[in-house]
Amino acid sequence: MAIVELKQVSRHFSKGRQTVEVLDGIDLTIAEGDFLALMGPSGSGKTTLLNLIGGLDQPSSGSVEVAGQQLVGLSSRKLAQWRSRNIGFIFQFYNLLPILSARRNVELPLLLTRLKRKQRRRNAEVALTIVGLADRAGHKPGELSGGQQQRVAIARAIVADPRILVCDEPTGDLDRDTADEILDLLELLNREHGKTIIMVTHDPKAASHAQRTLHLDKGSLVGETA
Amino acid sequence: MSTFGLVWANLFRHRARTLLALFSIIAAFLLFGLLRAVAVAFDGGAAVAGVDRLIVSPKFSIIDGLPVSHQAQIESVPGVAAATHATWFGGTYQTPANFFVKYPVAPREFFDLHDEYIIDPAQLETFERIRTAAVAPEELAAEYGWQIGDRIPIEGDIWLRKDGSRLWEFELVGTYRVRDDENAFAAFLFHYDYFDEARIAQTEGIVSNFVVRVADPERAAEVSAQIDARFENSTNPTRTATEDEASRQFAAQIGDIGLIMNSILSAVFFTILLLTANTMAQALRERIPELAVLKTLGFSDHRVAALVLFESTLLCVLGGVIGIALAWLALGAIGPSLQALLGRIELTAATMLGALGIAVLLGIVVGLGPALSARRLQVVEALRR
Ligand SMILES: Nc1ncnc2c1ncn2[C@@H]1O[C@H](COP(=O)(O)OP(=O)(O)OP(=O)(O)O)[C@@H](O)[C@H]1O
Ligand SMILES: [Mg+2]
Numbered sequence: 389m390a391i392v393e394l395k396q397v398s399r400h401f402s403k404g405r406q407t408v409e410v411l412d413g414i415d416l417t418i419a420e421g422d423f424l425a426l427m428g429p430s431g432s433g434k435t436t437l438l439n440l441i442g443g444l445d446q447p448s449s450g451s452v453e454v455a456g457q458q459l460v461g462l463s464s465r466k467l468a469q470w471r472s473r474n475i476g477f478i479f480q481f482y483n484l485l486p487i488l489s490a491r492r493n494v495e496l497p498l499l500l501t502r503l504k505r506k507q508r509r510r511n512a513e514v515a516l517t518i519v520g521l522a523d524r525a526g527h528k529p530g531e532l533s534g535g536q537q538q539r540v541a542i543a544r545a546i547v548a549d550p551r552i553l554v555c556d557e558p559t560g561d562l563d564r565d566t567a568d569e570i571l572d573l574l575e576l577l578n579r580e581h582g583k584t585i586i587m588v589t590h591d592p593k594a595a596s597h598a599q600r601t602l603h604l605d606k607g608s609l610v611g612e613t614a
Numbered sequence: 615m616s617t618f619g620l621v622w623a624n625l626f627r628h629r630a631r632t633l634l635a636l637f638s639i640i641a642a643f644l645l646f647g648l649l650r651a652v653a654v655a656f657d658g659g660a661a662v663a664g665v666d667r668l669i670v671s672p673k674f675s676i677i678d679g680l681p682v683s684h685q686a687q688i689e690s691v692p693g694v695a696a697a698t699h700a701t702w703f704g705g706t707y708q709t710p711a712n713f714f715v716k717y718p719v720a721p722r723e724f725f726d727l728h729d730e731y732i733i734d735p736a737q738l739e740t741f742e743r744i745r746t747a748a749v750a751p752e753e754l755a756a757e758y759g760w761q762i763g764d765r766i767p768i769e770g771d772i773w774l775r776k777d778g779s780r781l782w783e784f785e786l787v788g789t790y791r792v793r794d795d796e797n798a799f800a801a802f803l804f805h806y807d808y809f810d811e812a813r814i815a816q817t818e819g820i821v822s823n824f825v826v827r828v829a830d831p832e833r834a835a836e837v838s839a840q841i842d843a844r845f846e847n848s849t850n851p852t853r854t855a856t857e858d859e860a861s862r863q864f865a866a867q868i869g870d871i872g873l874i875m876n877s878i879l880s881a882v883f884f885t886i887l888l889l890t891a892n893t894m895a896q897a898l899r900e901r902i903p904e905l906a907v908l909k910t911l912g913f914s915d916h917r918v919a920a921l922v923l924f925e926s927t928l929l930c931v932l933g934g935v936i937g938i939a940l941a942w943l944a945l946g947a948i949g950p951s952l953q954a955l956l957g958r959i960e961l962t963a964a965t966m967l968g969a970l971g972i973a974v975l976l977g978i979v980v981g982l983g984p985a986l987s988a989r990r991l992q993v994v995e996a997l998r999r
Contacts, residue, residue: 435998468912483910491615495615496615496908499615505615
């Protein structure tokens, strides 16, 4: 069953009189439970595509249906609510809040739920246990290594139990060994927890963890390797 | 963690900067509390007054005084039910810090006119009989530990004695209290006759003002005009006003308290506004990526804006509450020594609520700009930086 369905999606940006076509007529279907890697040269539109799937951006034209919801035309408030329930985001530079401890960072998405304070705390601790960082719950991001910070970010992405994880170069800032650990963790989340993962990467070795790899060039999908 | 925890953590991310802003807000509200308490005390003196009473003062300056002989003419004005006089005495008891108001008065007349002053009839009788007698408000006697029968020496400054001495000595024969009104203005009272005889000849027969009771409060304005008309062409013209107006005029001669205070407070709050606004704007600028992250996680535009607004309001309310608490402590410490001059000085509920209102308003004004920017913030744009 398709969890992501993009039809004829285009996205262009206008700067003054100039228009930049970033994505051009993308058709893309991703099945639930897939682990998909998205590769392509810098500036090819990977992040832009990811933002559309994650409900952070709207296409200039086309249809974006994700997790059973047509995202085109949703209000910003509705989109925000939809994201909080369906998408976990993982970024290259972790994007943790430096003032909050690991546990509190992980707890953030739960502030949008009806969970009680105790339950929120417990769920955050479970998520940290899944990523193997239960013993660092009280540390602030500045006190953690890059790999550990990315684990916290992953815990934050999964704590509200979304169906889809959207990762933009999650290992781009990490050394080989740490990157492998993170990729193993993502694989585990895909395999054991059934998360659909869409991951942008420049690294063929990272892409090899995925089941499918799509190639994007100058705003068009140019091929697929399995 | 709660939303409050998130806001709190954000607020204190730059501890030094936040504390600096917080201290300025505290200082502003401390000042606000103190100045408002004093202003209320000034108003409070006026509030004691009933409209059935008028004060006849010298037309031009409170320094001049009026001849005591005016009293008979005032009493003859139609609509005047009774009149008496009071005189500003000045003087020092032991040290200048022991400030309280002292009036030479005609005992029976004075108490008859001020029926809110309650004294034991036997004590009033003694007060009338003994020429060097004095009576004091209960709190004043308690404050200085005076007992009935004590001799109370006052060193004169305005009024000199014929015998060349500056020392006035009075025997305390009674105490009185003011009905229903803790804030009431109350004075140390002694015999006018004794005072008048003892002071040097040039100043004999001069009093500061007259207190008049009108038969019909509805006609107070008319009576007041008639009294002033009677002395219009004398060497000592008068100005007659309600006690309210009179005490406001008195305050006005000291300086326009209200205007001065409001100017000070406006300047202070304007400075605080700029300072806090700057703090908040700075805090917002460096947090743009984080706010974008919150939006990615599903925080709506409004929610993110509310967080920012909540933060600035929390800062201002925190400063306001601490500032007012400090003002309350400070007034508890210095209030009693100012009581004689200004009546009871304290923070009223209105002042505290007003402070809270100002704090919330300040927080909103200061946070509104950053909150709107936070609301407009485009996630995709912000994350690209
Ligand atoms: N908001 C925007 N306004 C204008 N141009 C934009 C905007 N967002 C993206 N672009 C342009 O779209 C193109 C694709 O950007 P995108 O970030 O999707 O590339 P990418 O494939 O993720 O590249 P990288 O590998 O460097 O991250 C770039 O040329 C970029 O300048
Ligand atoms: Mg990118």
